[in-house]
Amino acid sequence: MPNHTHDYDLFVIGAGSGGVRAARRAAARGMRVAIAEASRLGGTCVNLGCIPKKLMFFAAGFADAFADAAGFGWRVGEPRFAWPDLIAAKDAEIARLNRAYGWMLEGVGAEVLHGRARIADRHTVELEGERFTTGAIVVATGSRPFVPEVPGAGLGVVSDAIFSLPELPRRVAIIGGGYIAVEFAGILHGLGAAVTLFHRGPLPLRGFDDDVRATLAGELVKRGIELRLNTEVGRLESSRDGVRVVDRSGGSTPFDLVLWATGRVPSTGDLGLEEIGVELGGNGEVVVDEYSETTVPEVYAIGDCTDRLALTPVAIAEAMALVETLAGNPTPIRHDNVPTAVFSRPEVGAVGLTEAAARAAGHPVVVFRSTFRPLLHRLAGRDQATMMKLVVDGATDRVLGVHMVGPDAGEIIQGFAVALTCGATKAQLDATVAIHPTAAEELVTMREPVED
Numbered sequence: 001m002p003n004h005t006h007d008y009d010l011f012v013i014g015a016g017s018g019g020v021r022a023a024r025r026a027a028a029r030g031m032r033v034a035i036a037e038a039s040r041l042g043g044t045c046v047n048l049g050c051i052p053k054k055l056m057f058f059a060a061g062f063a064d065a066f067a068d069a070a071g072f073g074w075r076v077g078e079p080r081f082a083w084p085d086l087i088a089a090k091d092a093e094i095a096r097l098n099r100a101y102g103w104m105l106e107g108v109g110a111e112v113l114h115g116r117a118r119i120a121d122r123h124t125v126e127l128e129g130e131r132f133t134t135g136a137i138v139v140a141t142g143s144r145p146f147v148p149e150v151p152g153a154g155l156g157v158v159s160d161a162i163f164s165l166p167e168l169p170r171r172v173a174i175i176g177g178g179y180i181a182v183e184f185a186g187i188l189h190g191l192g193a194a195v196t197l198f199h200r201g202p203l204p205l206r207g208f209d210d211d212v213r214a215t216l217a218g219e220l221v222k223r224g225i226e227l228r229l230n231t232e233v234g235r236l237e238s239s240r241d242g243v244r245v246v247d248r249s250g251g252s253t254p255f256d257l258v259l260w261a262t263g264r265v266p267s268t269g270d271l272g273l274e275e276i277g278v279e280l281g282g283n284g285e286v287v288v289d290e291y292s293e294t295t296v297p298e299v300y301a302i303g304d305c306t307d308r309l310a311l312t313p314v315a316i317a318e319a320m321a322l323v324e325t326l327a328g329n330p331t332p333i334r335h336d337n338v339p340t341a342v343f344s345r346p347e348v349g350a351v352g353l354t355e356a357a358a359r360a361a362g363h364p365v366v367v368f369r370s371t372f373r374p375l376l377h378r379l380a381g382r383d384q385a386t387m388m389k390l391v392v393d394g395a396t397d398r399v400l401g402v403h404m405v406g407p408d409a410g411e412i413i414q415g416f417a418v419a420l421t422c423g424a425t426k427a428q429l430d431a432t433v434a435i436h437p438t439a440a441e442e443l444v445t446m447r448e449p450v451e452d
């Protein structure tokens with residue numbers, strides 16, 4: 001692809017998870033690469049998503065640890081939590097990561113350009129009044145929170161704001177029932193806030209296995225998070241006692257903070273995409289083929305802005321496949337068996353098909369399920385269930401899905417994702433020797449299927 005009539009071989013717009021990986025990989029393969037970023041390096045994941053969220057998830061976890069310690073003989077004084085200390089420590093770590101991203105890019109020779117980029121034509125990008133020519137363009141501009149248009153919506157905040165609140169709010173309403181809603185419900189509740197979750201559906205986490213959804217909902221309630229399910233929020237109102245969430249059946253409750261966690265939309269506005277003929281979908285997403293190429297040749301898009309699967313490791317996988325393609329080895333990207341974890345409390349982990357999806361796809365489904373109280377919680381007297389479930393094709397014995405609610409679900413499911421990627425059968429799980437005593441051993445010792 002090198003064509004020295006252009007300033008660069010590859011111009012990447014957006015230095016988030018996907019963009020940074022594409023730029024680093026391409027530069028390491030000898031391409032002349034520029035990467036433009038209007039904000040901080042690292043994108044949503046590093047600055048306003050996965051990383052600061054996980055740090056706050058860890059912080060909230062100490063509440064359980066302090067509470068459980070007494071059952072193991074510890075005498076712990078009254079623990080006190082200082083929100084500003086957590087935010088300062090988190091900010092320092094994120095600043096370190098921002099610098100590390102800069103070094104990594106410069107280390108492989110990619111040029112980092114600060115500012116907002118706009119595509120002028122399929123081989124020209126404008127940035128801060130300068131024009132750069134390039135062989136190919138990669139759009140990796142990510143996504144931003146979506147807020148429904150209800151009266152008073154602006155009285156609420158989106159997840160971006162949580163990471164820099166001056167203090168921990170006392171009463172929090174979270175609207176939505178997806179990843180961000182249940183993750184922040186656990187974090188803010190764990191840190192000491194009273195949390196009410198308003199969700200329009202019957203259970204949180206639509207798209208996850210129904211046993212996962214029901215188990216998680218039950219555990220959230222046991223922890224003291226109030227769930228208002230099948231509840232549509234009609235408007236937000238300002239009042240003397242805080243921001244009131246008014247639901248469509250007329251209920252009105254005051255809160256110190258209202259968080260919209262109602263999904264994210266691709267950030268594809270004002271990039272010049274449609275002007276050069278790039279097709280956008282109904283959500284504003286860049287339409288791409290399996291090689292991440294848009295409807296304009298040599299203009300590519302990866303990550304959240306394509307609205308395929310909005311997960312950092314997926315954006316990275318798309319970036320790696322794309323650079324292979326650009327290097328002359330056409331590599332399609334597939335999105336099956338992508339494992340995922342929700343850092344709620346308790347945590348959720350899943351890979352493969354849900355029971356409902358497996359049945360809908362016509363598999364003769366056999367289900368194995370185990371619900372138990374882990375050893376960790378016995379002495380602590382913590383009433384928290386762990387649920388594990390295998391969805392198996394009864395004809396081929398292939399494991400189609402592994403689902404879990406419980407501590408370390410993300411860590412556990414990562415390993416089972418390898419097994420599913422290798423096409424594991426139930427017989428192979430049965431032949432796997434357990435590690436005792438662990439919770440994960442349950443996944444290789446379930447012998448009796450659930451009766452239909």
Ligand code: NDP
Binds near residue numbers: 148177179206261342
């Ligand atoms: P999700 O798509 O996961 O959830 C959105 C939620 O908002 C759903 O419960 C949805 O309800 C609800 N909703 C949507 N529109 C409305 C509306 N108009 N009124 C009321 N409720 C509404 O989005 P998130 O913002 O939580 O997260 C975005 C994405 O980011 C995730 O899907 C995931 O891909 C990624 N992410 C991944 C994380 C991880 O890997 N741990 C963590 C956080 C985010 P319904 O179900 O009825 O549609």
